[in-house]
Amino acid sequence: MNVSKYEKEFVRLSKYAQKLVTTESDMYRRFEWGLNEDLYVYVVGLNFEDFSSLVERAQKIEEGMKRQSDKNLGQRVATSSKAPSVTKKVRDLRESGNISFTSGQRSK
Numbered sequence: 001m002n003v004s005k006y007e008k009e010f011v012r013l014s015k016y017a018q019k020l021v022t023t024e025s026d027m028y029r030r031f032e033w034g035l036n037e038d039l040y041v042y043v044v045g046l047n048f049e050d051f052s053s054l055v056e057r058a059q060k061i062e063e064g065m066k067r068q069s070d071k072n073l074g075q076r077v078a079t080s081s082k083a084p085s086v087t088k089k090v091r092d093l094r095e096s097g098n099i100s101f102t103s104g105q106r107s108k
Contacts, residue, residue: 003039003059010034027051038065 001009010031014021021027028051032043035058042061048054 003062007055024051
């Protein structure tokens with residue numbers, strides 16, 4: 001669940017648990033605790049002025065993590081597309097006579 005959806009659900013459900021989130025500080029800590037662990041490690045040591053600042057920062061961190069992930073994925077795809085495919089390597093070996101598919105062993 002992304003941070004925006006989590007925030008909406010958290011606020012909606014907190015109305016039914018008013019004894020658990022009596023102050024904004026309680027709300028802040030419980031929201032922080034419920035973040036996924038990748039986001040939690042980035043915000044746990046930081047002290048924000050209020051709940052909305054925490055939510056905003058978590059959203060920005062999530063966006064940055066998604067961008068980095070997309071960038072890394074793009075780099076992996078670009079790198080793998082430059083490498084010769086396995087089938088091309090096998091075809092080249094077969095044509096050079098260094099591999100035989102009939103015996104299951106390399107030819108010398």
